[in-house]
Amino acid sequence: MKKLFAEFFGTFWLVFGGCGSAIFASQIAAAENGQLGILLLGVSLAFGLTVLTMAYAVGHISGGHFNPAVSFGLLAGGRFSSKDLVPYIIAQCFGAIAAAAALYTINGGAGDGSAGSFATNFYDSAVYFGKSYSMMAAFLTEFLLTMFFLIIIMGATDKFANGKFAGIAIGLGLTLIHLISIPITNTSVNPARSLSQAVFVGGQALSQLWLFWVAPILGAVVGGLIYKFLLQSPQEE
Numbered sequence: 627m628k629k630l631f632a633e634f635f636g637t638f639w640l641v642f643g644g645c646g647s648a649i650f651a652s653q654i655a656a657a658e659n660g661q662l663g664i665l666l667l668g669v670s671l672a673f674g675l676t677v678l679t680m681a682y683a684v685g686h687i688s689g690g691h692f693n694p695a696v697s698f699g700l701l702a703g704g705r706f707s708s709k710d711l712v713p714y715i716i717a718q719c720f721g722a723i724a725a726a727a728a729l730y731t732i733n734g735g736a737g738d739g740s741a742g743s744f745a746t747n748f749y750d751s752a753v754y755f756g757k758s759y760s761m762m763a764a765f766l767t768e769f770l771l772t773m774f775f776l777i778i779i780m781g782a783t784d785k786f787a788n789g790k791f792a793g794i795a796i797g798l799g800l801t802l803i804h805l806i807s808i809p810i811t812n813t814s815v816n817p818a819r820s821l822s823q824a825v826f827v828g829g830q831a832l833s834q835l836w837l838f839w840v841a842p843i844l845g846a847v848v849g850g851l852i853y854k855f856l857l858q859s860p861q862e863e
Contacts (some may be wrong), residue, residue, distance in 0.1 A: 678797025
């Protein structure tokens with residue numbers, strides 16, 4: 627149960643901190659609105675910092691997944707037990723939805739339901755810079771970035787690596803992922819994070835949610851397999 631609580635609180639912090647920064651502080655606004663213009667770099671750092679801080683806070687308890695795709699990827703890479711997969715995913719989803727509920731309450735609603743509102747994920751919508759990315763572009767982006775995220779996670783936590791710095795590498799990896807893909811999909815690489823915002827917005831966010839489960843999970847599994855069979859030291863097998 628301590629592992630599941632760790633995953634609940636870790637995922638809660640990821641969604642509350644990352645999506646909260648996007649909702650409340652991402653846009654440059656007049657001073658009277660009480661918002662800070664942290665923009666793309668700020669939101670990317672916020673997501674990275676949530677994982678970095680919780681990796682050190684509770685990572686030693688549960689392994690610090692905070693993401694169903696990561697759990698699938700670590701299972702494929704031989705670092706996680708199949709019997710814990712479903713309980714971890716349930717805890718992650720509940721933590722994410724609880725955080726989204728808190729954001730919804732603080733924000734007084736989920737915006738206007740348009741693409742990207744309430745920090746939802748999307749494709750085929752020109753939300754940033756007037757450019758729209760297709761479903762296939764979004765799928766490939768989420769697949770590749772989650773694949774590399776798993777390679778980073780497995781490499782940074784390898785017993786031959788310097789484990790004291792694993793949380794930093796993983797947090798900065800997630801920051802870089804957001805810098806690349808916020809304009810494309812609003813960045814998921816985490817099905818629980820996508821689910822939590824979509825359930826409050828509904829509409830397009832729910833209809834497109836499948837992509838933000840399938841692509842990250844497939845990418846994570848491939849990343850886990852790549853590290854296990856192509857990169858991992860034979861001494862660790």
